[in-house]
Amino acid sequence: TVVAVAALTINWEADCTYLKVFLICFVVRKWIVSYLMMDRALYRLPLGLVEPDPDIDEERHNGVAI
Numbered sequence: 001t002v003v004a005v006a007a008l009t010i011n012w013e014a015d016c017t018y019l020k021v022f023l024i025c026f027v028v029r030k031w032i033v034s035y036l037m038m039d040r041a042l043y044r045l046p047l048g049l050v051e052p053d054p055d056i057d058e059e060r061h062n063g064v065a066i
Contacts (some may be wrong), residue, residue: 005023008016 007021008023012020
């Protein structure tokens with residue numbers, strides 16, 4: 001991916017539409033996933049709770065949060 005991005009950066013006018021579309025979709029997908037997974041602890045919360053799980057906070061404090 002890095003090599004393809006570098007090649008397209010150097011010569012964006014190259015005739016490789018499918019590669020351009022793939023790379024744009026890949027980057028957008030990565031942004032969406034990163035945005036959704038910013039706080040993974042929220043995905044572990046049972047419905048109706050507003051406080052995060054203390055075990056997850058402890059893991060995060062120790063730097064081992066999953």
